[in-house]
Amino acid sequence: MEEIKTKGIVIRTKDFKDSDKIVTIFSADLGLVSARVRGVKKSGAKLTFAVQPFALCEFMLIKSGDFYTCINATSIDQFFNITNDFDTYIFTLACLEVCYKTVKENSPEPELFLFLVKALKAVCYDGLSAMYVFIKFMLNSLKYLGFEIVIGSCACCHENLNESLIAFSYDYNGLICGKCANKNEYLELTKGEYAILKNIDGTEIENLNNLKFLSRNDLVSVISLLIKDFRLHTDEEIESIKKFL
Numbered sequence: 001m002e003e004i005k006t007k008g009i010v011i012r013t014k015d016f017k018d019s020d021k022i023v024t025i026f027s028a029d030l031g032l033v034s035a036r037v038r039g040v041k042k043s044g045a046k047l048t049f050a051v052q053p054f055a056l057c058e059f060m061l062i063k064s065g066d067f068y069t070c071i072n073a074t075s076i077d078q079f080f081n082i083t084n085d086f087d088t089y090i091f092t093l094a095c096l097e098v099c100y101k102t103v104k105e106n107s108p109e110p111e112l113f114l115f116l117v118k119a120l121k122a123v124c125y126d127g128l129s130a131m132y133v134f135i136k137f138m139l140n141s142l143k144y145l146g147f148e149i150v151i152g153s154c155a156c157c158h159e160n161l162n163e164s165l166i167a168f169s170y171d172y173n174g175l176i177c178g179k180c181a182n183k184n185e186y187l188e189l190t191k192g193e194y195a196i197l198k199n200i201d202g203t204e205i206e207n208l209n210n211l212k213f214l215s216r217n218d219l220v221s222v223i224s225l226l227i228k229d230f231r232l233h234t235d236e237e238i239e240s241i242k243k244f245l
C-alpha cells in the first residue's frame with residue numbers, strides 16, 4: 001500500500017455504509033480523488049472537519065488498488081464564512097461543481113486549483129460579491145479548458161467591435177461584429193451585460209470589488225450565458241444554481 005500526502009479541497013461528500021463517508025477531493029497534484037473516510041459519522045470522530053465541502057486540507061491517503069482511504073488530515077482552511085450568506089454559499093458551491101465536472105483523476109489542473117483557492121478566499125475574507133467571483137471563475141475555467149471566450153475583438157473576423165450592436169455567438173465562442181452578425185446566429189447583449197463581461201474579464205480577482213454593477217438581472221443573464229457556453233463545450237450542466245437563475 002502506497003501512502004500519499006496531498007493538499008486539496010473537498011468538493012463533494014456522500015455517505016457510505018453506516019459510519020463512513022466518501023469524499024471527492026480536488027487535489028493540487030492528483031486532480032480529482034475519491035477517498036473513503038472510515039468511522040467519520042460516529043460521534044467524536046477526529047476527521048469530521050475533513051469531510052465538509054470547501055475544506056482545504058493536507059490529506060494523508062493510502063492507495064490500495066484503485067481505491068483511496070483517507071487516514072489523516074490537517075486543516076489549512078475551512079472557509080466557514082461561506083455558509084453565512086445564501087448567495088455566497090450557492091455561487092461558491094457552483095464553483096466546486098464546475099471543478100467536479102471538469103477535473104479528472106490523475107490529471108492535475110494546477111491553475112484551476114490555485115484559482116479556486118483564490119476565489120474562496122476572496123468571498124470568505126475580502127467580502128467580494130460571489131456573483132462577480134463566479135463570473136470570473138467561469139471565464140477562467142473556460143480558458144483553462146481551452147474554450148476561452150473572445151471579448152476584446154470579433155471572435156469571427158478578428159476586427160474591432162462596433163459597440164452599437166453587441167452580439168454574442170455561441171458558435172464562435174465570443175462577441176462578433178455587426179458584419180459577422182449579419183451572417184450568423186447571435187444573442188444580442190444589453191450594454192449592462194456587455195459591461196459585466198468585459199470588466200470582470202479585464203479585472204484581476206483581487207480588484208473585483210472596485211466594480212459596481214447595479215442590475216441583478218444583467219448579472220443573472222451573464223451567468224446564464226456562461227452556463228450555456230459551459231454546457232455546449234463540456235456537455236455538463238451546473239445544477240447547483242440552475243433553480244436560482
Ligand SMILES: [Zn+2]
Nearest residue numbers: 154157177180
Ligand atoms: Zn467580425
